[in-house]
Amino acid sequence: MSRVITITSGKGGVGKTTSTANLGAALALQGLKVAVVDADIGLRNLDVVMGLENRIVYDLVDVVEGRCRLRQALIKDKHFPDLCLLPAAQTRDKDAVTADDMIALTNQLRAEFDYVLIDSPAGIEAGFRNAIAGADEVLIVTTPEVAAVRDADRIIGLVEAFEKGHPRLIINRLKPRMVSRGEMMSIEDVLQILAIDLIGVVPDDEQIVTSTNRGEVAVLDRSSRAGRAFAEIARRLAGEDVPITVFDDNPGLLNRIFGAFGIRARGSER
Amino acid sequence: MTTLVAIKGGKDGLRLHLNEAAGWSDVLGALRSQLGQGAQFFNGARVIIDIGNRSLTEEQLAELMGLMHEHHLEASALASTSRESRSAARAAGVVARPVTRSITAPESPDGALFVWRTVRSGQIVRHHGHITVVGDVNAGAEVVAGGSVVVWGRLRGTVHAGALGDRAVIICAIELRPMQLRIADLIARAPDGAAIGHPEVAYIDGDQIAVESWERYRRSNRSDL
Numbered sequence: 102m103s104r105v106i107t108i109t110s111g112k113g114g115v116g117k118t119t120s121t122a123n124l125g126a127a128l129a130l131q132g133l134k135v136a137v138v139d140a141d142i143g144l145r146n147l148d149v150v151m152g153l154e155n156r157i158v159y160d161l162v163d164v165v166e167g168r169c170r171l172r173q174a175l176i177k178d179k180h181f182p183d184l185c186l187l188p189a190a191q192t193r194d195k196d197a198v199t200a201d202d203m204i205a206l207t208n209q210l211r212a213e214f215d216y217v218l219i220d221s222p223a224g225i226e227a228g229f230r231n232a233i234a235g236a237d238e239v240l241i242v243t244t245p246e247v248a249a250v251r252d253a254d255r256i257i258g259l260v261e262a263f264e265k266g267h268p269r270l271i272i273n274r275l276k277p278r279m280v281s282r283g284e285m286m287s288i289e290d291v292l293q294i295l296a297i298d299l300i301g302v303v304p305d306d307e308q309i310v311t312s313t314n315r316g317e318v319a320v321l322d323r324s325s326r327a328g329r330a331f332a333e334i335a336r337r338l339a340g341e342d343v344p345i346t347v348f349d350d351n352p353g354l355l356n357r358i359f360g361a362f363g364i365r366a367r368g369s370e371r
Numbered sequence: 372m373t374t375l376v377a378i379k380g381g382k383d384g385l386r387l388h389l390n391e392a393a394g395w396s397d398v399l400g401a402l403r404s405q406l407g408q409g410a411q412f413f414n415g416a417r418v419i420i421d422i423g424n425r426s427l428t429e430e431q432l433a434e435l436m437g438l439m440h441e442h443h444l445e446a447s448a449l450a451s452t453s454r455e456s457r458s459a460a461r462a463a464g465v466v467a468r469p470v471t472r473s474i475t476a477p478e479s480p481d482g483a484l485f486v487w488r489t490v491r492s493g494q495i496v497r498h499h500g501h502i503t504v505v506g507d508v509n510a511g512a513e514v515v516a517g518g519s520v521v522v523w524g525r526l527r528g529t530v531h532a533g534a535l536g537d538r539a540v541i542i543c544a545i546e547l548r549p550m551q552l553r554i555a556d557l558i559a560r561a562p563d564g565a566a567i568g569h570p571e572v573a574y575i576d577g578d579q580i581a582v583e584s585w586e587r588y589r590r591s592n593r594s595d596l
Contacts, residue, residue, distance in 0.1 A: 251511055254491045254492040254509050258493055
């Protein structure tokens with residue numbers, strides 16, 4: 102039974118695309134067949150983060166408008182033969198597809214893949230609505246900042262209104278040392294406001310900047326803390342019961358295991 | 372005295388009942404003053420206008436719609452048993468339905484609305500009576516009540532009690548940290564600083580909004596509580 106999961110956030114620049122690329126790669130590492138779909142039509146960049154920009158011939162809008170078959174538009178990843186990208190169109194805008202188009206498209210993808218991850222555009226307009234139209238479940242990405250959390254709250258309300266079940270939360274770019282100095286919202290602060298299940302915490306990691314610029318996903322780099330966090334989230338998505346690790350930004354310190362605080366990720370038992 | 376205009380909250384939103392027997396100009400006058408008093412309550416709301424079996428001419432309907440527009444109200448539908456009124460409404464581009472009297476909100480006998488969930492940013496809870504929220508009201512959310520507002524949780528959004536003009540209402544919450552407090556025609560900004568850590572209540576004292584701990588309020592103000 103394949104699953105369609107949309108990654109969204111409300112606010113831009115919090116790490117939706119990086120999360121989609123890394124979760125897609127981490128699921129493929131587990132031997133699963135994965136499609137990642139860039140639903141940010143007109144502002145595509147999932148292809149850039151995955152280093153596949155120069156291989157695009159057809160895109161999502163070409164498929165929807167019948168100029169090519171789905172298989173022709175899917176681009177195989179450089180490292181994982183079972184990971185495919187469906188790129189967004191760059192020369193069109195959000196009006197080029199409808200929610201029904203997206204539902205039809207995801208149903209086609211379900212036939213061939215175990216997981217379909219959809220990278221949503223920022224915002225609450227048509228692009229976001231299209232991105233969640235075909236989804237079975239939704240992951241919300243936020244950073245521990247007031248503005249990002251506020252937008253995440255808004256998005257959660259909309260996801261619930263569209264009856265997409267209970268979304269789960271990724272807290273991205275956490276800086277544990279800033280939290281311990283009281284300069285950044287803590288995991289508990291964010292969860293207190295959003296009141297949804299946490300599926301993972303990704304530490305702030307400068308290596309992510311270089312890896313996304315190079316078009317290499319962080320999960321391939323064993324030394325990357327963010328990459329390890331994404332690999333853990335992928336295991337939880339697949340249903341494993343993995344306690345949430347907060348990888349500290351000081352490599353000399355022991356990782357703090359959040360299970361000790363009574364916060365545990367919930368597997369996908371739903 | 373017969374009620375010329377009544378406001379009810381229902382499952383499908385606010386419902387304006389206009390007395391079907393009284394003179395049209397009286398009804399319209401009552402509606403005008405009601406809308407004037409509760410300007411902030413109604414602002415931007417979508418309402419169903421229920422005119423019962425009254426027959427409205429196109430001119431009367433235009434008057435009614437003009438009044439609605441003036442007060443930034445959107446008529447989502449006109450409910451009427453009169454075929455004539457419904458066709459006048461359709462001609463004016465308003466959705467018309469036969470009256471369905473069975474619409475009742477899940478409310479207690481005294482007209483309170485019970486909300487058992489987190490009210491999130493961008494969501495609005497609006498009701499003509501009291502509102503009780505079991506859960507948090509997050510920043511960016513709005514709660515607008517004709518009566519009092521009780522939040523069994525953290526109140527961080529914007530709240531307006533007595534939005535139809537009633538000053539004898541209260542707002543209380545386990546953690547009262549709203550963006551803005553409004554009671555009737557008064558507005559207060561939340562004080563800066565950290566959470567107090569005990570339940571508080573806001574009410575009108577003289578001509579301003581006062582906030583104090585629930586325990587103190589209970590001891591000093593109301594011996595009957």
